[in-house]
Amino acid sequence: MAKMHADEVDIDAGLVHRLLLVQFPHWAGLPIERLPSGGTVNAIYRLGDELTARLPLTARGAKDLERESAVAPEARAHPARHDPDRGRNR
Numbered sequence: 001m002a003k004m005h006a007d008e009v010d011i012d013a014g015l016v017h018r019l020l021l022v023q024f025p026h027w028a029g030l031p032i033e034r035l036p037s038g039g040t041v042n043a044i045y046r047l048g049d050e051l052t053a054r055l056p057l058t059a060r061g062a063k064d065l066e067r068e069s070a071v072a073p074e075a076r077a078h079p080a081r082h083d084p085d086r087g088r089n090r
Contacts, residue, residue: 032045034046041058
């Protein structure tokens with residue numbers, strides 16, 4: 001794929017596989033396929049039939065993921081609720 005950013009890192013299925021071997025060896029045998037994306041911040045890879053891996057393309061994208069990780073525990077503690085009446089005129 002063509003690079004979109006001057007500071008974009010090289011990411012391919014081989015890198016994803018190496019990261020899995022080190023960090024999640026129980027998933028390292030799954031097939032890896034890059035998903036087409038219109039996004040410019042992350043590369044998304046399918047891992048088998050049920051998982052995906054999102055890798056930042058730039059240092060700024062990595063910082064965004066760090067911020068998301070920092071607030072993730074709080075977000076999980078307060079999940080969004082589905083309210084079918086929300087937005088309806090009453």
